[in-house]
Amino acid sequence: MVDRGANIDVVFRNGLKDYEVLPPADVWDKIRPAVRKNQKPVIILRAAAMIAVVLSLSFLAYKWSMNLSDRLGSFSFAVNPESENQGVAVPQRNIYHQAAIPVIAKQEQQEPVSDVVTDIPIPVANDNQVSPVLNNIEAENGPTFKGTLKSKNNIIPLEKSYTGQLNPNLYSPAFVSDIPEKPEDKKWTIAALVSPTYYSGFNSDHNALTSMLVSKEQAVISYSGGVAFAYKINKRFSVQSGLYYSSLGNELSGISSYSGFYNYDRTKNDHNFEVLTTNGTVYTSTSDVFLIDKISTIRISTNYTSDVFDPTKANLKYLDNSLTQSFSYLELPLFLKYKLVDKTLGLNVIGGLSSNFLVNNAVYSSLNGGKYLVGKTEGVNPIAFSSSLGMGMEYNFSKSISLNLEPTFRYYINPFTGADGMRIHPYSFGIFSGLSYKF
Amino acid sequence: MPEIKNIINGCLLGNRRDQELLYRRYAAKLYAVCLQYSGNDEEARDILQEGFIKIFENLVHYKYEGSFDGWVRRIVVNTALEKYRSKHNLYRIDDIDQIPEQNAEPDNEDYAGLGARDLMEIIRELPPRYRIVFNLFAIEGYSHKEISGMMSISEGTSKSNLSRARVILQRRVGSYTGLKKNLING
Incomplete structure (x- = not known):
């Protein structure tokens, strides 16, 4: 029986060894779309993730730089202890000479302010305020000051252009760094x-x-x-x-x-x-x-x-x-x-x-x-x-x-x-x- | 004809032409294997389809160790086994008594008249488990120990199934050859 069993094994093994049958034509049509899986969503996700990382880093950098810039550029206003009810707006980074304080202090609208106030615009100086600073206003000779009058430690915004000489008592010409009509x-x-x-x-x-x-x-x-x-x-x-x-x-x-x-x-x-x-x-x-x-x-x-x-x-x-x-x-x-x-x-x-x-x-x-x-x-x-x-x-x-x-x-x-x-x-x-x- | 390695590399690169070339080269051979393991044509088509998808998916793991023909055949056979395992609860192992005993066991010379198509028809008439055990043992060359692991049955059951499959096949071959002789002799 074993021999006969083994014999029939050989018959089937040899008989079917090279047997081939063509499959129905539609089998390949079903295999074809499954073979190449579309993995683009993965790529899109990766790209999106990368863009998100870049944008996040950029946003954080932007926020950080804004904070730092604000800190560096924020104005601190201090009350002049010697002039009650005459709060003086003094940009902390541009400390006015004591002598220049009255120029700004004459602002009528100035209210007593607390020690530190932010977001108050720098007042624009008018003729009366500029006159102590500039001698011979309207003089024909002398340099023209327009926009901002700026010394080493002082900034006075001007509402119009002036011609004159700097008051040596208040502004030593040696301290005047530049007074360009138009920045370089x-x-x-x-x-x-x-x-x-x-x-x-x-x-x-x-x-x-x-x-x-x-x-x-x-x-x-x-x-x-x-x-x-x-x-x-x-x-x-x-x-x-x-x-x-x-x-x-x-x-x-x-x-x-x-x-x-x-x-x-x-x-x-x-x-x-x-x-x-x-x-x-x-x-x-x-x-x-x-x-x-x-x-x-x-x-x-x-x-x-x-x-x-x-x-x-x-x-x-x-x-x-x-x-x-x-x-x-x-x-x-x-x-x-x-x-x-x-x-x-x-x-x-x-x-x-x-x-x-x-x-x-x-x-x-x-x-x-x-x-x-x-x-x-x-x-x-x-x-x-x-x-x-x-x-x-x-x-x-x-x-x-x-x-x-x-x-x-x-x-x-x-x-x-x-x-x-x-x-x-x-x-x-x-x-x-x-x-x-x-x- | 392009070398199989070139076709494989083309497939791995997603080249449609090479994918179809690989399918055309092996489809007929593997469909015969699917028919051999399945009870009907629809199941054979499903096995072929799933088998080829696995071949393409696993091509990257092919190590060029052993023949590629053997590798693709193993994948299809495994697919057929999975198919069987997923359905085995639906099948009832036919009792040997239900197999009609028509003729005596055939002589060796009776086998000579059988073609591959006849053998395929005979083998497909086996009950599913007998068919698979016979195919794994007699055609693929697996041992009973390996078959018991693959099919989650005992070695004894594997041996018993094989024995019964052989008996059925011998009888079917006998009846088949007898029928053929009768047809030839008029």
Whole structure:
């Protein structure tokens, strides 16, 4: 019975071994839509989250700078203890000389005020108030004062222009810093900026292979820096350009590299290994290197698979368990800057487009703490276009020099690689800081 | 014909053409497996459909160890098993007494006249559990221990089911070949 049982097993096994039956035509139509799941909502959520983070940071920065600016610029009004019922509005940062107090104190509408009052407008001085300050008002000779009469420690807003000489008892000419009819307008700014940059990518064509590759790659903290020029169009807007150098790195984990393969490479072919990455395909440029992917069989294409050649038995020199892709770009930006707050601590929004030109493309492993050149990444677009949005803070040390801090989000519009099915749109977040000079 | 590795990579990249190419290459072979494990065509279509979706979803985990044909077949067989497990409460294991005993066990030479289509028809007439145990043991080569784990039955039950499946098949083959002979002889 056992024999007969086994016999019938063989009959069915052999009889059905190559049996094929065409399935109904509509089966593929049902499989097709289920195969490629649309994962765009995930991408949209990620993008939304990133934008939310940037906006939140920007909002917090804006609030913080407003608070700080208000604190710096808020007026404190003090009561002159020697003149009852004659409250004197004295901007704390522009302390009037005692002698100048009567000029403002003659304001009829002034009520006794508490020690600290805010949001009271600075009164505009009229002829009677200006006369003690300026001698020979209406004199033909002498400088013209318009808008504000300002000394080192004193500001008197003027309701009209006056011509005359400063009263030396109240205002020493030596203290008069400038009394311009129109403030000097510095149109140009040059800045040197540098930023550590976190770099990653949105997978806009979600598929299994790209997802797997993304999971095996890690961004390396990168750096950007350069010189920026800005031209002030009007009080609020300015255009900015310049030249930046940015270096991006991408670590391919799980790929072990060995040197010394040259002695075993029969073909003496430089291009022995291809490594599939989200940024393109890495081609080895030396016949000395041997690569093994420890965690996936998909990424590396080679004739020298692990069953053909064992680097350990051949006693090759082990280098590292990951490769690093390195790309360097020269960036030509064209940004528009809008000044939200124009105070000692200024705040502005900056956004625009950049052209990024690939100037360096290399793949490294490590050797004795140094770099061992493995090859380069093929299929990388020579030009990448990026859009940027940032919130800039500007602390003015003086009228000409300021310190800048610009958290900036950058999104690369076209993928780094033109490879079919690999649509990774890199993005980066950096905090640019540096000094700027206005002239 | 493109290499299977290229087709797989194309599928992993979401390339529609390669996905369809993979389906066209394996659909007929795997549909035969589905028919072998199912009692009716509708169920076989469902298994094929679900099986292919799993193949595409799990393609990224394929390690190029062993043949791809074997890998896709295992997925479809597992899908058929899941289908069976989800429905097994609905099936009643037919009692062996209910199988009509028409002919004596056939001689070896009787098997020679049976084509693949005949064998498929015969195997599909088995009660579901017998059919699956026979397929797993005789066609796929699993042991009773493995089958007991896959089907949540004891090894003894697996052996018993196989034994009964063989008996039924032998009888069916006998009746089938007898019927054929009768038809040929007029």
